[in-house]
Structures are given as structure tokens and as C-alpha cells.
Amino acid sequence: MLLIHCPYCDETLPEAEFAYAGEAHVSRAAVPSEVTDEVWRDFLFYRSNVRGPHYERWRHVYGCGRFFNAVRDTVSDRFLTTYEAGAPKPALTDLEGQK
């Protein structure tokens, strides 16, 4: 069972308190009616499916209830960092040391 750091609670807690919520930084168009079918298709269905560090969302569902972002290595299943929703996407180069 993973231990996950909730950036809102600032506590590292068992995975059972959290729910995975898909890839992070998939932005929904501000005015969806103005985007092309291709843009909307990509928003709905296209995901990076990376082998390695993956930007993804989690929800501290049995805790504070907040959605937050994380970088998790899909090979080692290790969290490189977690950060608040809306915070800028951290560069991988800043995270390599934590792998």
C-alpha cells in the first residue's frame, strides 16, 4: 500500500484514503463551444500513458476531499512529488533526484 502526501493536509497517509483521478494538466477549454472536434476529442480521450514519471490527479477522498496533482513513476510506482491543483507543472529535471 502506497503512502501519499496530501499537499493540503500536509500529511503522508495510506493509499486507502485516496482515489486516483486520471491524468493531470488535461485542460478543459475555457469556451468549449469554440474548439474543434479534434481538440475536444483529445481532451476527452487522449492520454499520454507514459512509462516513467506521470503527471496525475488524486483526491484525498476520505480526508480533506481535495483534488491535487502528483508526479508518480509508473515503473517504480513511486511518488516523486505532490502539489496543489492549479500550481504550475513541476519540471522533471527538478524531480530526478527524488527518483
Next chain:
Amino acid sequence: MSYRIPGRGRVDHADPVRFTFDGKSLKGLRGDTLASALLANGIHLVGRSFKYHRPRGIVTAGSDDPNALVETSRDSGRFEPNTRATVQELRSGLAAESQNRFPTLEYDVGEVNNLLAPLFSAGFYYKTFMWPRNFWDKVYEPVIRRAAGLGRAPTEVDPDHYASRYAHVDVLVAGAGPAGIAAALAAARSGASVMLVDENSEIGGSLLSEPGVEIGGTPAWDWLADAAAELEALGVQVLPRTIAMGYYHQNMVGLCQRVTDHLDTVPANAPRERMWRVRAARVVLAQGAQEKPLVFDGNDRPGVMLAGAAQTFLNRFGVRVCDRGVVVTSHDSAYHAAFDLADAGAVIAAIVDTRSEIRDDLRSEARARGIEVLASHTVTGTKGRLRIKSVRVNPVASGRVLSPRTLFCDALLMSGGWTPALHLFSHTKGGLAWDAEAQTFLPDRKTENCEIAGAGRGLWGIGAALADGAKAGAEAAGALGREATTPEFDVTTDRAGTGRAHEELPTDRNPSRVRAFVDFQNDVTAKDIRLAVREGMRSIEHVKRYTTTGMATDQGKLSNINGLMIAADALGKTPPEVGLTTFRPPYTPTTFGAFAGYHRGAHFEVTRKTPIDPWAEAHGAVFEPVAQWRRARYFPQGEEDMDAAVERECRATRASVGIFDASTLGKIEVTGPDAVEFMNRVYTNPWTKLAPGKLRYGVLLGDDGYVRDDGVIGRISEHQFHVTTTTGGAARVLNTMEDYLQTEWPDLDVWLTSTTEQWAVVALNGPNARKVLEPLVEGLDISNAAFPMMSVADCTVAGLPARLFRLSFTGELGYEINVPARHGLALWEALMTAGAPHGITPYGTESMHLLRAEKGFIIVGQDTDGTVSPQDAGLGWALGSKKADFIGMRGLQRPDLVAKGRKQLVGLLTEDGAVKLEEGAQITAERDAPLPRAMIGHVTSSYRSPALGRSIAMALVKDGHDRMGEIVYIPMENEVIAARIASANFYDPDGGRAKA
């Protein structure tokens, strides 16, 4: 005849224990395992093999044994197949039965498989059972099912219970041999909290089999007693009978502790096993090494045993496994087994060594005992039907196998060297490195905060294990910032040694007649592995699946390295180039009970009950699970079956008044200055103009445009909405709302609160609903004019604070009365009393479904399936198309959603109204078109309608809205049913009754 040596071993010679094996009453001693007790009675033959039904004996003295699997029972409910006789401690009255044999272990008809062995070569599953196709159902599957599996499954409910517990420690030490004990001592002396676990009934590991070793001048077993006392004094939590069965992320280790299996009687309320989930700051893996068999013809005959196991049975259990043994080895360690057995009175006919160079001290010790040492020899066969009688050995010179000689014996003790137990390390995805000199994989790159010590990293001997364990324990404590010193141990009479690894041993016999087993449990031979390579398998993972080697319940603990050596040889590659298969948890077979823990029976899942549930139960309701709720399905009277009860409930509701517990509806309170804007963005409908005090049916989509949920929503005030959701969708809808609110529209000032459990909801439906309700209401005029359809208001009902909805999910005049949950039962009873003069009738979910189907109201998840748009479902009117955006609005413009040919929800009326369709049945446009016939849809809901006096159905049909009046066909097993497409609004289509 007894093979017990009086006074020897750690068993209690003064405490005999009676048990049975295949019905025969036998005697063992307290402290025995079932295996040692059987061997003490001269019994080696304990089972038949899985595929060939070959007679098999005890091979090891530990949990890695591939053969000694028996059925054990304590009483009729406590029956377990595949108990490992080498692990099961003897208890009074233990009943053990051999497996995979009929009618008896000695005469087994399945043994015919052994003669048919050429048919069962590698990959036979893939080759044999493919064709002809129609043989699968009638021939292959029944045969495979009967033959597959080891032992019989229990038939009764397990009467035991299983516990689970969490623990947090500084240092967890897995394995309590010399390395583990030294690690625990070193860490605990520094003040760290330490847990030390071992799968055996007592700590000691290899020390239990090596009583001749002295540590600091103290005999091994006295040192062990001192160490146990110090561990206790230091507060170390020592858990014997506990297998570290899985090593999970971030140093969580799963432990399975056997609590009662060794006890003569089970104490009341004691769990049989306890699953521990331990989170350790540091882990020390000290699981030692496992001895490998050698691979030669007939190496699976009963009486062929690992040399180290024979040594353990002798020194720990006081059992001499033979009168006359032969040792075959490629490792020094087997010499000590031979010496100990010879010293205990057994004749050792010879030590057959595959190596040419043998240490002088071993040669001279053998000579001193009169044991012949045959260097540069091979074993080429064994004889004996149910127990080995002789072994055929040949000298090997310059790669040539010379003439054989026969050695008579009643046991053959083999050693192919030792494999570090890397299973838990592998669970962590730790990297392994091939040690070319030791010809084994050793732990290399670590992924977790762990140390691996002793034989687990290829160190051999008690002294080396103690020193390495002490170092690992001190390092673990040091890593936690503690001052730890590394204790030193002076070991004398240590018996360290070296050896070499082999593929199958060389032979002078026709290779096609050789049966040299690699994997005993799955009956895989060296020949099978070479055949797999010839047939194109290149990776060890392919070889494994093609031959099934290493895929039995022992996960190839004995066989993996031997299989790899042979595959590598066949491929002309080095072992690391071929690779090792992945070990996965659990380390040893673990009961479902231990994993389930407390989560069984009524505790398997939460059962949510409404405040009105006790009334339903008292009045004979039949319940059904809906999501996690238990809901009253119908209320049978007298001898009524479901159809009769449902018909009566529906007729009474349409004729007068029915009462229904709707408390399970999901409820979400949406409040805040931006509540209306939030609602506009989440639901398809327009909300701005909905006045406070009014209700609206809301539809929720996903951003892909498909219907996700629906429900009636009330505007309570300018900034407050009372949202209802489907019973099963409540948590999902709240999650979706939170997701968009937190991450897409964090600027909106809105609060979301689940209120599902805060409200009890009672639905009253029927032409007399107002007559029943009106006298109970205070503070609100509920006349049709003052409180019309789709109104909501707070008031008092039966003296209880209430929120009253006027709506209809039945097509009749209807109300939903919400009261605080604690008043739910009082409200229900007040309405039952008030409704008595009108024959008020409680109805359940089945009638609710039927009544709504007569009106064509959808149930999300039954009439929709996640690929249905609101237009498909006939809900296009609910779209606020003038809005700038709502979830799914853009999705509805996707090319595939606006294209022709979509499946649309329609009503279906069978041509013969007495025929009811089956839900899920497929629909075709033509009655008799050639096969395969295009399916144009399926039935989603189907009922016998009391109101219409005929069957009705709803269906998703391709372009269904344009097919009104057309006939479609529903092919069933014995007939084709014709049905006409119609509006699903079957009953009171103008809706006058609900508005009355």
C-alpha cells in the same frame, strides 16, 4: 518400526501425540511436524503427483516442499486441502489424507497418465485441446476440470475466523535464523523497536539443525535460549509461525501468523490466522537459502530427499530418515548430512559427488566413518515402485559417462547447492545480479529501505550469517539515527562450504527414456524444458508458461534455478541472458480467510439501512441490495409470490394510494452565491429562471455528452438547491461536482454537502395521496392550485419538520415528504395510520420500477448504459441550449453523436401481449435473414403491466425514434417474438393524473 532416536532433537519425547494418515492411527511427538512424524513411522510416500500421478515423498523439511501436500481436518467444517506436511505441526487427533490418488495411495488408477507421458509433453495444453472445436464442451473441459487442481475443495463454510492487525516498527526482521537473530539483537540494543518473524514454530533457523556449532564457546542451542531471553528483555516482538508473505510499497510487509493450527483444541473465539500489515522504517531480510535438488532420472521417487532436510529431520526432530542412504551432491554441505546420519547409526553406502575436486578434510572425515566417496560421478537412475530401492551411478571421465554400478539404499539424499531466498526482495522489484562464480542470482539494486543479510545474499556458514546479520541490524538502526554497535560472534565447528550448480546430470541412457524432474509439483522434466526451447521459446517467461515450470503453488522455489540452467544450456546463453521469472506475493500459499480477515458474511460490505427498514422487516418485506443499500423489494401477503405482490401493490397505488420508502435517493445540498451558476454549468437544464419553491427534473452528462445521472432538483432559495440523484450514483455525482468545482471553476463560491443520510424520504402516490397527506400538513396549503405539480416547500407533516416535494415518478398524483432521518419511522407510521381508511399500500422497488416503466421514465444505468445521449433517451427537451456551456454540451456536438444510426430509447409492445420479453434480449429488423443477422438494439426494461393488462418493454433501437409503428423481432432460443415500436409513455400519456 520407529526411526526415532531416543532423546534426540527438540521434540518432547515424553509427550506422544496420536494422529492418523489415510485412516491409519500413528504416533508422533510434541514438537513434530506432520512430515517428521510420518518419517519417524518410516513413511516417505505421501502423495501422487499432479499430472502423471507418480508416487511422491517428502523432499524438504520446510515450507518449500513441492510434494508433501495433504488434506488435513480437525472436524467436518475444518477441512483443508494442500496442507504442507512439512509446515503443519503435529497436534492430537490431526487427521491427514493423501491427495491425487484413487482408490488408494499405493494403487492409483491415475498412474496410467505416467504411461501416457509422451502425450503430456511441454505445451500439451496448447497442442492437444485445440481441435475439433466441438470437443471442447463435451470432452476436453470436463476431463481437464476433473484432472485439474490439487486436492478437493472444502464443501462447508469455514467455521474459523481470521484476524487482521496493523503495526508500525522501526525495524522488521524477516527470518529468525542466525542472521535474523543477530540483526534483531543489534537493532534492539540501540533502542529501536524491532519485530522478528519466522515461519517456523520457534526461532533459530539453521541453528536448529546444527546443534554442534558453538558460538562464543556456548553450544548453539544454549546460545539460542540466551538470545531468545535477551530479545524478550529488549522488548523485541518475536512472532514465530509467521510468514512474511509479501513485501509491498514503502516498506509495508504482509505477515500471515498461524494462531491455532498447531493446538490440540481451538480456544473459543481465537482466530485461526492473523494477517499483519506492518509498516517498518527499515526491513532486514534474513530468509536464508533453499537447497536445490539435482536433476536426474528418477529423482522424484519417494525416499529421494534433500540432504539438508535429512539433516534437519535428524537434528531437530530426532528422526533418522533411512537405514541405508546414498548421498549425491554438488555441494560440500551434503557431507555433513551424511556424517550426522552415519553418526546416528545409518549406513551411508556412498557419497556420490559430481565434482572432481573434494576438500581433504571432507575426504578424511568420510574415510574415518567408512563412507566411500565417488568423485566425478553422476546418477543415471533409481529403482523402487513406492520407495527407492537402488540408485544407478556412473563415473564421468573427459565428459564421457562410463559403466554404471548399482547401490542399494532406502533413501537418496541429494544436494544441488543452495539458492538465496530472494522472493521478498523480488517483490520490491529489487535488481538481481548473476554471480558467475557462485552460479546464482544475488540481490543487487535496492528499491526500498531494506538490508539483506546472511545466506540470502550468498554467504554460507553460521559465523558469516551472524556477522552479516549483526552488521545489517546495526546499519538499519544507524539509518534511523540511532547509535548502534555491531556485535561480534566467535563461531567454532562451523561447517561452511561451496559447491557448483548444474543443468541435468549427464547420463549414458537413451535421453528419450529419461524422466529427470525439474518441477516436482507440476511434473515438468528437463526434457520438457529442452523441447520448449526447440519449439521456439526464447525467454524464460515463455518457457515457464509453455512447460508450466515454476507455476505450481511452490512458485518454483526448488526448481527455478535448475530450470534456468537447463534453458540457458539449451539456448547456448548464460543464465542472466535468459533471465529469471518474477516472484510475486504471497511467498507461500495463503488462505483466503487470512486475506479476507473480518470482511466476511455480513461484514463483507457495509449494508446501509434506511430509518424505515425496521418497519419493512417487521412487515415481511423481501429485500434486495441496491448499491450498498438494502431496499424493500416487495411486501408479500400470505402466500403471494413476487408477481402477485407487485401486481397488487401497483393496482392499489393507481386505484387509491401507495407508500414507498425513497430514503436511499442520493441528496446533495448546493449552496452559495454562485449556486445557480454552478447548477447551470453542471446540469443540462437552465436553472436561472427556476423560482424558489419550484422543482425541475435535471439531467447530468459527462463531458462526452452521455447521460450519467438524473434526478429532481428543488430550488429552496435564491442560493440553495436540493439536488437528488439516483441511489447508486450519489457518491459519483458528488465527486463529479467537487471535481469541476475544485479544478475547473475554483472561482465559483459554492458549497457542496452530501445530505443523503440526513433526510428520510417517504413517497406517497395515487389519486388519494392528497387526501391522506392534507390533514397532517401544517403551515402549507397543498391544494392543487396553491401547491401544483413540481413544487417544493418547507412545512410540518404529522408534527415533524418536513420538506415537501410534489412530483410523480409513477404517473399518479405524488408527494415526496423529506423529514430529518431520525423522524423517518414516525412519519411512515403516521402516514400508514392516516392512510388506513384509503387502504394505503406499501410498495417496494419492484413496483416502483414497474410504475415508472408504464410512464416510460428511464432508470439511468438500466435504460442507459453510458453511451446514451439525452436525445437518444428522449430527453432532448431537458437541454438548456441557450446556455454558454454545461458539462457535456460540447460533447453533444461530436460527429458520432449527431450522426444517423444511433440507438434510441423507445417503447416495445409484443404482438402477443401475453408474451413478456427478456431484459437484455437482442433485437433484429428481419425475422429470417441469414446468419449472422444484424442486431439493431436490445431490450432494457420489461414488465407485465397491471394497468395496461399486457406486457410492456423499453428498448434501445437503432434510429428507433424514426421507426414508430414498425415491427421488429426478438430471436429467442425457441422462438422469434415480434414486437411493435411505440412510445414508451404507455399509461396516461397526457399526464393528467399527476397534475390532478
